[in-house]
Amino acid sequence: MTKKTDARTTVALRSTAGTGFTYMTTKNRRNTPDRLVMRKFDPLLRAVVEFREDR
Template structure:
């Protein structure tokens, strides 16, 4: 099966600089800019911003 180009897989990296990453999908039509989510960083032990890496 072909993967959709509208919903690509993106990697989110921690803004705290701990090296923790999350993998998710995003809709390019609704979010054309880089995705920023607030998620839990187990190394930092708290919620931090995770930004889309390209």
């Protein structure tokens, strides 16, 4: 259970390849105020591509 004052929030990471595949993850907004960018596996392309935080 999370507190209301918790700095961690749930964000969606959307594939930049245009497939529409999404990963859900959490991040600490105090430590990383910028948009999150990760290289992860896209199962629709069957390749590793860049995923960016979706707002």
